[in-house]
Amino acid sequence: MRETIYLLRLPFRRIYVLPQKYINEYAWKPDDHISSNTDLYERLLGRWTYVGSLTPDDPNGPYNWVVEYVRSELTKQISFYLPAVQEDVASYFHAHTASDNDKTTLPVHDFCIGLCFALYQRIFVGKELARDPEWKAACVELGLSSVGVAGSLMRVPTWLRPAAATFMSGPRHVKANVRRMEAKIRPILTERLENKHRGDIEPPRDFIQWWIQKSIAVGRDPDNLSALVVALIQLNFAGIRSTGLGVMQSFVDIAVHPEYTDDLRAELERVRSTNGREELTVPSLAKLEKMDSFIKESARHVAQNVLSVYRKALRPLRLSDGTVLPAQSYVCVPSIDPDADQETATRPFDGFRWYRQRIEQPDQGARFLSVSSNAQALEFGAGPHACPGRFLAVAVIKAAVAHALTHYELRLPSAQKPKVPQYNHVLVYTPDTKQKVEFVRRI
């Protein structure tokens, strides 16, 4: 079964699901042959949701800049952002857990998404706007409207979508929220442009500033508000929910498997005492090997994606077994665990599985890290378009887990067991938003 190519029929989209062994035969091909951008734009209805590249061939289009920013500047600056991330994690916990009560029961999905929203906004648009409730409302409402629009239009034939969209309220809500975001960014962009030649002002290190500098460097108008807001929408779309679900799953697994807690805490204490301070640095995060394994195992056993490495073939794709998929085909591979039991398609949770594998195969150690991306680890995709944000995402998840383990015991409410993971009609993970976790204060 694992050697077979399947044709998956989704509403108005047919996708070839290839065996995982074919990843290297398509994921590394150049963009003018196998396109990630075009797939994303069509799959997520970018024309109405602003997700994916609106201009895949333009190297200076907002989406390509987002990818460049995440791959270069954002990843290089993780050390710079890490203290702010830890500060935000601490203050978010402080604000949401009662100080005069030793136990707080939280709806863990909303808590984790809210946490990631807060700390990513500080990195993308600066601390002030990150704390502005109107900005948050515009971003959240835009996200909800986009999901609604994509969900509805997906059920309409491709040729009918432009007409159908004119009769729907969703696209108008999306646009209205884009305008709200633009109104909030306008004064900041204007001020930054006015200050750009002033030597006495240290420029902030956020995405807005990177955008201005990049525009100037390539001779584009930095005062392009609508393109900047589209880029911010795409950054939010890529980073917040995915990281939030990673944090959520780690918290749920700590609560479900308390037998790992002592080992995880002992490792944390050892790393902190070697480091000589409570605050974690990038090198100390790398030493949290058991925690890394636990996070990776959490992501494996409740996968955010059933399918991964979605691409569109712009030209025919010839596979090594002689199969030729025609131009305009969509392809992907299953991202489920290749080593899962054939019958049950699962493997039991083993939090230190990857830690042991690193020790047993030191020459292959990097393959077992939570940030690794390869045919056996598809949580972050694979090839040149594998997730460039994964280094920051794992740093954020570790910072959140470290804070939670240090200050709280995590437990599930006695009447609540985690549900079997659910995936919707287009095979996207739909987390249990009612799942609660109890945070019992330790220190």
Ligand code: HEM
């Ligand atoms: C646990 C958190 C995350 C998960 C599970 C995740 C997962 C993914 C996956 C599966 C892809 C598609 C890769 C492929 O098709 O080969 C992707 C792409 C991408 N992700 Fe992430 N991601 C996460 C966090 C982030 C963060 C924090 C950012 C940025 C702030 C980010 C930015 C991106 C971008 C820009 C792309 C598109 C890359 C390209 O087209 O070349 N991601 N991510």
